[in-house]
Amino acid sequence: MNTSLIELQVDGGIATLTLNRPDKRNAMSDEMRTQFIAALERVGADKAIRALVLTGAGKGFCAGGDIAGMERRLNAPAGEVAFNGWHRQQRVHHTQALLHTLPKPVIAAVNGAASGLGADTALACDFIIASEWASFTWSYIHRGIVPDGGGMYFLPRRVGLPKAKELIFTGRKVDADEALDLGIVDRRTTADRLLADAQAWARELSQGSATALALGKSILDQTFESSAQQVFAQGSQAQGICYTSAEHRAAVEAFLAKSAAAKQ
Structure with missing residues (x-):
């Protein structure tokens, strides 16, 4: 543009x-x-x-x-x-x-x-x-x-x-x-x-998961106005979303494959 x-x-x-x-x-x-x-x-x-x-x-x-x-x-x-x-x-x-x-x-x-x-x-x-x-x-x-x-x-x-x-x-x-x-x-x-x-x-x-970055930023930007309980609650919800993301799956699969290869 x-x-x-x-x-x-x-x-x-x-x-x-x-x-x-x-x-x-x-x-x-x-x-x-x-x-x-x-x-x-x-x-x-x-x-x-x-x-x-x-x-x-x-x-x-x-x-x-x-x-x-x-x-x-x-x-x-x-x-x-x-x-x-x-x-x-x-x-x-x-x-x-x-x-x-x-x-x-x-x-x-x-x-x-x-x-x-x-x-x-x-x-x-x-x-x-x-x-x-x-x-x-x-x-x-x-x-x-x-x-x-x-x-x-x-x-x-x-x-x-x-x-x-x-x-x-x-x-x-x-x-x-x-x-x-x-x-x-x-x-x-x-x-x-x-x-x-x-x-x-x-x-x-910006190298990391775009999903994790976006969710983490949205919570961090509210940290000073939020209680610890609220931050933990928002973090739990965000983590649930991250668990379903393609970035998380790919990262875990790559980690598991590397771990398995190291044991051989």
Whole structure:
């Protein structure tokens, strides 16, 4: 799928999705979001795709929300502002939920500035790898608003509640080195190696059973909100499904055959 605002390429089961609005530092417009949703739905539905790498074209990862959209919101009739805002939020949350719950590993390859919604979008991925040019800022406070792309949920889980409050209350910029130290970023690499390293990591993460990966991810993503009893119960149900999967049968049969051969 190649469009003006989103590029999606698949190689060897690894999808690379590029936010392609470099002249605007990949700020998320309504049309771009529509294309982003379509691309994520395709990745989620395609069993041949085992993992996703998300990055940005040009010098930025994603500059956040589109400034033209902010201007339209200010100029809307007073009686329509609230409902228009609610409707927009539904689209934002749908997009972030698709990214966060994608049933396969997702890596954000942050090549430049990830600001506001851009920083939240990186956090919605399972893992973040950053180049030396990467930076993160939860800049919502400078616009008189709160993080609406999941930052208030994801950031405390990576850096702890007090540090998340500090970053969100100040909106200050965090460079790649500090982001790695804080745990915002999982791996650090160079700009010329960013995509290759992210794609190699995606291949490493997605070698196992796609069924087990999808079920395990869905449970792990709820761990902090669930009791031990709930996690065990969900794990039991997931394991029952795994027992019936073709991947489990093939793996066990290969293990048994290898064991039998070793005894001969």
